[in-house]
Amino acid sequence: MKYGVNDQGYYGDFGGAYVPEMLYPNVEELRQKYLSIINDADFKAEFDLLLKDYVGRPSPLYYAKRYSEKYGANIFLKREDLNHTGSHKINNAIGQILLAQRLGKKRIIAETGAGQHGVATATVCALKGIECVVYMGEVDMARQAPNVSRMKMLGAKVVPARSGSKTLKDATNEALRDWIANPVDTHYIIGSVVGPYPYPDMVARFQSIISLEAKKQLLEHTGKELPEYVMACVGGGSNAMGMFYHFLDDESVKLIAVEAAGKGVNSGHSAATTFLGREGVLHGSRTILMQTDDGQVVEPYSISAGLDYPGIGPQHAHLYKINRAQYASVTDDEALQAGLLCCQLEGIIPAIESAHALAQLEKMKFKKDDNVIICLSGRGDKDLDTYIKYFGF
Amino acid sequence: MNRLNKLFATKNNNLLSIYYTAGYPELDTTVDIALALEKAGADFLEIGFPYSDPVADGPTIQHSSQQALDNGMTLNLLFEQLKDLRKRVTIPILLMGYVNPIVQFGVERFCKKAAEAGIDGVIVPDLPMYEYETLYAGFFKDNNLSNIFLVTPQTSADRIRKIDELSNSFIYLLSSSSITGGNLDVSDSIEDYYKRIKAMQLKNPTIIGFGIADNATFKKACEYANGAIVGSKFVKLLEQENYLNKIPAFISSIKPSL
Ligand SMILES: Cc1ncc(COP(=O)(O)O)c(C=O)c1O
Numbered sequence: 001m002k003y004g005v006n007d008q009g010y011y012g013d014f015g016g017a018y019v020p021e022m023l024y025p026n027v028e029e030l031r032q033k034y035l036s037i038i039n040d041a042d043f044k045a046e047f048d049l050l051l052k053d054y055v056g057r058p059s060p061l062y063y064a065k066r067y068s069e070k071y072g073a074n075i076f077l078k079r080e081d082l083n084h085t086g087s088h089k090i091n092n093a094i095g096q097i098l099l100a101q102r103l104g105k106k107r108i109i110a111e112t113g114a115g116q117h118g119v120a121t122a123t124v125c126a127l128k129g130i131e132c133v134v135y136m137g138e139v140d141m142a143r144q145a146p147n148v149s150r151m152k153m154l155g156a157k158v159v160p161a162r163s164g165s166k167t168l169k170d171a172t173n174e175a176l177r178d179w180i181a182n183p184v185d186t187h188y189i190i191g192s193v194v195g196p197y198p199y200p201d202m203v204a205r206f207q208s209i210i211s212l213e214a215k216k217q218l219l220e221h222t223g224k225e226l227p228e229y230v231m232a233c234v235g236g237g238s239n240a241m242g243m244f245y246h247f248l249d250d251e252s253v254k255l256i257a258v259e260a261a262g263k264g265v266n267s268g269h270s271a272a273t274t275f276l277g278r279e280g281v282l283h284g285s286r287t288i289l290m291q292t293d294d295g296q297v298v299e300p301y302s303i304s305a306g307l308d309y310p311g312i313g314p315q316h317a318h319l320y321k322i323n324r325a326q327y328a329s330v331t332d333d334e335a336l337q338a339g340l341l342c343c344q345l346e347g348i349i350p351a352i353e354s355a356h357a358l359a360q361l362e363k364m365k366f367k368k369d370d371n372v373i374i375c376l377s378g379r380g381d382k383d384l385d386t387y388i389k390y391f392g393f
Numbered sequence: 394m395n396r397l398n399k400l401f402a403t404k405n406n407n408l409l410s411i412y413y414t415a416g417y418p419e420l421d422t423t424v425d426i427a428l429a430l431e432k433a434g435a436d437f438l439e440i441g442f443p444y445s446d447p448v449a450d451g452p453t454i455q456h457s458s459q460q461a462l463d464n465g466m467t468l469n470l471l472f473e474q475l476k477d478l479r480k481r482v483t484i485p486i487l488l489m490g491y492v493n494p495i496v497q498f499g500v501e502r503f504c505k506k507a508a509e510a511g512i513d514g515v516i517v518p519d520l521p522m523y524e525y526e527t528l529y530a531g532f533f534k535d536n537n538l539s540n541i542f543l544v545t546p547q548t549s550a551d552r553i554r555k556i557d558e559l560s561n562s563f564i565y566l567l568s569s570s571s572i573t574g575g576n577l578d579v580s581d582s583i584e585d586y587y588k589r590i591k592a593m594q595l596k597n598p599t600i601i602g603f604g605i606a607d608n609a610t611f612k613k614a615c616e617y618a619n620g621a622i623v624g625s626k627f628v629k630l631l632e633q634e635n636y637l638n639k640i641p642a643f644i645s646s647i648k649p650s651l
Binding site for chain 2: 008016017018019020021022024025163164169170173176177180181183184278279280281282283284289291293294295296297
């Protein structure tokens with residue numbers, strides 16, 4: 001793959017495995033084994049079966065008629081919201097739990113922002129009867145309370161991260177600290193295409209099912225395999241990478257990634273990483289991150305807990321730098337309005353993360369016959385409180 | 394030869410090193426603390442520069458880092474503070490911190506500034522060996538700075554050999570796989586680990602860190618290595634009033650012979 005990772009774990013200038021020695025053996029074990037495990041026939045069979053019977057894949061590619069009329073192009077929604085547990089996060093969680101089993105790990109840790117990855121991880125741990133600890137920022141625990149309860153019902157222990165901004169970045173720090181202290185028996189299920197190599201590549205492969213299906217489904221709908229546009233929101237970037245994956249080498253397909261601008265890119269309350277960030281090292285990889293001149297990580301802000309992260313995965317940093325994908329940003333207000341519009345036009349309550357991708361539709365200039373696929377990464381049940389407060393329903 | 398090499402050439406046991414975070418608890422006492430530690434009998438020092446997301450650190454050093462940042466500490470300011478360091482302090486000094494602030498500062502510029510200030514070595518836990526070797530080793534060499542690698546109980550023998558090759562002052566042995574601020578692991582498996590390292594007859598001296606907090610743990614570490622590093626326990630002392638005056642008693646509580 002032209003845009004894939006090289007042997008040293010880099011995508012152009014980005015990637016690598018910037019981990020302290022305490023994590024080196026774990027990361028090295030993964031690096032040596034991940035490809036042989038996930039390419040193994042037995043692994044593939046179990047992964048495919050669980051995706052089909054347990055997750056409910058393939059997720060539909062839905063032709064959104066009223067959206068299409070409104071925006072003057074053929075708009076298709078890739079319905080990751082219909083997956084078991086309500087988002088794309090389950091694709092990766094299933095892949096990694098099967099991998100962890102094959103590595104002989106007895107305990108799972110994870111970080112979560114919106115709680116969707118935490119719920120997905122708690123779910124697969126219940127499925128396999130493995131102990132599960134999820135780190136979640138204290139701020140996120142409050143704004144995504146239903147997901148905290150869900151994780152607990154599923155048997156996971158939820159540990160509040162109280163350092164820094166008390167959001168996703170800090171939950172990730174705490175998970176890494178846990179892994180340092182438990183290097184032998186524990187596998188860390190990272191929830192996005194971030195972290196030290198091989199995580200960005202591994203998570204992208206597990207999420208690539210999204211574009212693999214979408215390509216076939218678009219062919220069925222339109223007689224064409226390739227759309228003009230593919231769009232997705234970006235927190236760490238896993239749903240976007242899954243949605244882009246099998247279109248990366250098809251240079252005619254325009255890839256649009258949508259970041260969270262929070263209260264406005266220049267408001268001081270934003271998570272629009274490519275607009276505000278510079279190259280550096282975050283959570284084990286060289287990437288683009290929001291930071292001060294002195295190299296301190298800046299605390300991001302977005303109303304959407306899943307996009308409230310100061311970095312992006314290294315492959316996104318590369319796609320951005322070489323201009324293979326376009327990075328846009330959408331404010332809290334635009335996203336919430338787009339979420340409501342999706343309810344009214346299509347009868348779907350989207351996750352606020354996904355609503356960021358939908359909001360970008362307003363800013364696009366499509367031609368009449370353009371085919372556009374948007375990743376609807378999750379459902380909005382977890383966000384009802386936020387929607388209700390905002391619109392006063 | 395830098396000061397570290399000279400120290401190890403003349404003295405190879407019971408070496409005591411102290412870690413503290415620059416800019417904590419007060420912004421401007423970085424060199425005063427170093428001087429007090431030298432006078433009290435510390436053999437060498439690690440001065441931490443703070444980072445917002447110190448993943449290898451426990452609560453004590455996380456807190457000191459955050460406080461130092463809140464106080465206004467930056468790498469620029471630290472190098473400013475260290476300008477007269479060598480007029481006052483003679484023992485070897487290392488800088489310790491995470492890779493992102495160094496990358497932003499510029500790795501080459503960082504090495505130059507450190508050498509100008511009279512720094513002898515650098516410890517960057519999240520700088521991988523591959524990137525060090527391929528991108529940065531030249532800057533360290535040009536500036537006569539030692540890069541210190543960590544070894545944990547899980548580090549393979551092959552990797553320890555490679556680390557020994559790349560090191561030119563000492564190797565930092567972690568007492569267990571943990572973040573800073575934990576307790577010293579004294580289990581049989583840990584003794585086996587120290588013995589295994591000792592039997593490898595490495596060319597570099599070894600210094601044990603993480604979990605060294607008093608005379609008992611210091612002595613234990615010195616049975617297996619050339620010395621030991623105290624971090625969190627010292628950083629806690631700095632929370633107290635009149636901490637500068639309490640440094641001599643602290644050092645002799647760890648290493649009473651002095
Ligand atoms: C529904 C949904 N979409 C998107 C994201 C953002 O993550 P990523 O960028 O890895 O897809 C999240 C994260 O929690 C999410 O829950």
